[in-house]
Amino acid sequence: MIVLPDDSPYSIYYIQALLNSKYVEWYSALIGEVFRGGYIARGTKVLKRLPIRKIDFSNKKDKSLHNEIAAKQKHLIKIQSQLDKAVKNPRVRITADRAFKKELKAMEHLLVKLYNLGDDDKKIPLIKEMYAAD
Secondary structure, three states: OOOOOOOOOOOHHHHHHHHOOHHHHHHHHHHOOEEHHHEEOOOHHHHOOOOOOOOOOOOHHHHHHHHHHHHHHHHHHHHHHHHHHOOOOHHHHHHHHHHHHHHHHHHHHHHHHHOOOHHHHHHOOOHHHHOOOO
16 A cells, blocks of 8 residues: 655555556566566566656646646546446446547557657556467
8 A cells, every 4th residue: 555645745546547557567567577467566666666757836837738648537437436336237338448548559659758758658567468368
């Protein structure tokens, strides 16, 4: 569980978005252990070295990007909740699934911008693809 100090300017949703990103997953696989099935150990060794991008809150662009990422993550959680509730309702599930995929794509673009990756983003592999069982 991650807890931010009360006086932290960071949104927990921002931190959650980074922790759920392919960048942290990939970095964790590089410095941690990867187990069968692609599960990655995220012990203290990994957690202390995660590439959490620091935000300069006095910089309007940085602060705005932080807030956009946090809002997008919060919205993704809301849609995921709708998906979970719509297990037996295909009409709602299909609509929510499409919305989730669209918002996830938008989040990916925000994270590429955050880490200033440009086309280099394509070089970072998805761990689930690297360690997928045949």
